[in-house]
Amino acid sequence: MLKTEGLHYQYEGGESELAFPDLSIQKGDELLLLGASGTGKTTLLHLVAGMRTPTRGQVALAGEAFSTLPTAARDRARGRHMGIVFQTTHFVRSLSVSENLALARALAGCPPDEARIQGLLEELGLAHKLHARVDALSVGEQQRVSIARAVVHGPGLILADEPTSALDDANTDAVLSLLRKQAERTGAALLIVTHDQRLKDRMSDRVELNPIA
Amino acid sequence: MKASKLARRNVLHRPLETGLSVLLLAFGVGIISLMLLMQRSLTEDLDRNIKDIDLVLGAKGSPLQLILANVYHVDVPTGNIKLADARKIMRHPYIEEAIPLAYGDNYDLFRIVGTEPSYAAHYGAEIAEGQTFEAPFEVVLGQEVAAETGLSIGDTFYSAHGLTDGTDVHRDKAYTVVGTFQRTGAVIDQLILTPIASVWGVHEDVEDADEEITAVLLKKKNPLAILTLPNLLRNTPMQVALPAIEMNRLTQQFGIGLQTIRAVALLIMGLSFISVFIALYASLRDRRYELALLRTMGAPPQRLFSLVLFEGLWMTAGGILAGLVLSRIGVVVLGQVLADRFHYDVTQLAPVWGELVLVAAALLVGALAAGIPARSALKMDISNTLGQGR
Structure with missing residues (x-):
């Protein structure tokens, strides 16, 4: 589903070029990308998600070139194939919970599916929040809605950025199993990027990033 | 969801900023449209009464x-x-x-x-x-x-x-x-x-x-x-x-007063466009994560551009509509006053051609006022924006 080759990135005015290990995940697989602060893991995540263009190397998504696409085409491909769970949750605040999910489907090019949205929210214990304003949700509810939004359009790859770093052990387990269950349900690949060492024991496939020299 | 619909929801989500812009524009458009309506009534009335009296x-x-x-x-x-x-x-x-x-x-x-x-x-x-x-x-x-x-x-x-x-x-x-x-x-x-x-x-x-x-x-x-x-x-x-000459002289005397009112109305309209611009610009700073999020969900930059543009156009359209309604309320009220005092009927509510020009010009300037914020949404770097969210 995702394959990176020889990714390098140099920040404007940066002293040296960052080099990243190659990643490869098949559908249904999961991979933990573990690195402490300052290892460039956010940069790598943004490269993988096509939010930055690598100075060298490339990213292939669903068997097709991704990182070399023009911006608009990359945005569309990302919307269609990826679902991203950000560390800080953001929503379109003028829309309700279900409208935010509907928007994710629409932007991914999927037909409207109210039943799917309702079913998903029920699964996450949020059925009663269907028409709630996103501002009115608790932090935990917001995170669950953002997971729902990342999977509502059935993406082939779920990217999660520090999904557990602010959570206690019990909630860490809950969120991890939620992500796994949703990935499994849609047959998606799951890539978790984190510095949270607790996940190390819970996931077998992992790549560790080394501090940049 | 169409960009225009999301734009409408976003605009309604900020009632204060939107309200100020709409109110200012409504007054500017309202005064000018009121003047156009009154001018039509008066001109028609004056001409009808002069009819063939040399x-x-x-x-x-x-x-x-x-x-x-x-x-x-x-x-x-x-x-x-x-x-x-x-x-x-x-x-x-x-x-x-x-x-x-x-x-x-x-x-x-x-x-x-x-x-x-x-x-x-x-x-x-x-x-x-x-x-x-x-x-x-x-x-x-x-x-x-x-x-x-x-x-x-x-x-x-x-x-x-x-x-x-x-x-x-x-x-x-x-x-x-x-x-x-x-x-x-x-x-x-x-x-x-x-x-x-x-x-x-x-x-x-x-x-x-x-x-x-x-x-x-x-x-x-x-x-x-x-x-x-x-x-x-x-x-x-x-x-x-000569009625034609005397009335012409009279309307010219009016003219100076009318020009002053028109200048004030244009000033208010100008302020309203600045207010549209500021409302959009401030809201962009406030929702930069939201816009970056739309990009990560698959909206290309052009879509964000049209979203912000539509937000400006909704505000402008709201102001124009409110202004046209205001001017008609004004005509009814003024018509009542004139009817009571001079037995004169000026209550004509049908649109005049000048209003079409007014509406087109307001929409155009509204689009321009939204254009600069829309352009900055177009140019936004989502990686940097989301990176700041830490």
Whole structure:
């Protein structure tokens, strides 16, 4: 589903070029990308998600070139194939919970599916929040809605950025199993990027990033 | 979800900022549209009343007053003239039609105008009920007079002396209503017409029997009348005034005031566009994560551009719509005031062409005001933006 080759990135005015290990995940697989602060893991995540263009190397998504696409085409491909769970949750605040999910489907090019949205929210214990304003949700509810939004359009790859770093052990387990269950349900690949060492024991496939020299 | 729909939701999600922009624009558009509507009503009204009256003959004094008094019936006359003197002008070979007017009394503040049936014919006033006036003290009521006073055929009434006061009532001779006119839209709707002899009859005891009239409305046969007649009148107590020229002078005097109002309205509109710009710009800073999020969900940069542009256009459209509604409320209110004070009807709500230009210009400037924030949404770096969210 995702394959990176020889990714390098140099920040404007940066002293040296960052080099990243190659990643490869098949559908249904999961991979933990573990690195402490300052290892460039956010940069790598943004490269993988096509939010930055690598100075060298490339990213292939669903068997097709991704990182070399023009911006608009990359945005569309990302919307269609990826679902991203950000560390800080953001929503379109003028829309309700279900409208935010509907928007994710629409932007991914999927037909409207109210039943799917309702079913998903029920699964996450949020059925009663269907028409709630996103501002009115608790932090935990917001995170669950953002997971729902990342999977509502059935993406082939779920990217999660520090999904557990602010959570206690019990909630860490809950969120991890939620992500796994949703990935499994849609047959998606799951890539978790984190510095949270607790996940190390819970996931077998992992790549560790080394501090940049 | 279409960009336009999301834009509408976003705009409604910020009621204060949106409200300020809409309010400012509504006032700017409203004032200008109100001026356009009033201008149309007044121009049409002025023209309808001038209709084919090239000259007005009356006593010396302010020519504008002569016109306002005798064509529009909104001012007091400049005085009276002798019918015998007036006849010389009325029968001048350069004159095609001459309609004498004699008045000085009112009923319920509606003027009782002594004239000839040609006056009604000139404005195309047809008899709605009854018949036209023939004998002295027979009157035909203009449509508004009939509606307001409730008088109907066969009713009688006494006139009051003067034009602006209903207290000094002549108790000697009563007028009898013999007919009513259909609506004309001209000043005749506000008048009570009667033969000139009735007016003389009322004032017989007050003035010399040497018959006097107030003014004569003249239609020229030959353009030279405009040059010749003033010379003929040089050493007489009479003058002729040209309605077209006097009204033109009057509207030019108005013009300076109107230009000031227009400048203020344009200033308010300008402020409203700045407010649209600021509202959008501030909201972009406030929701940069939200916009970056839309990109990560698959919205290309152009989509964000059109989203912000649509937000500006919604605000502009809201302001325009509110402004057009405001101006119509204004016309109704002003129309009421003018109707009460001058018996003038200006209540016309149909759109005017100038408003189309106004709407198009406002939408264009609104799009430009939204363009700069929209461009910054287009250029946004999502990686940096989301990176700051840590």
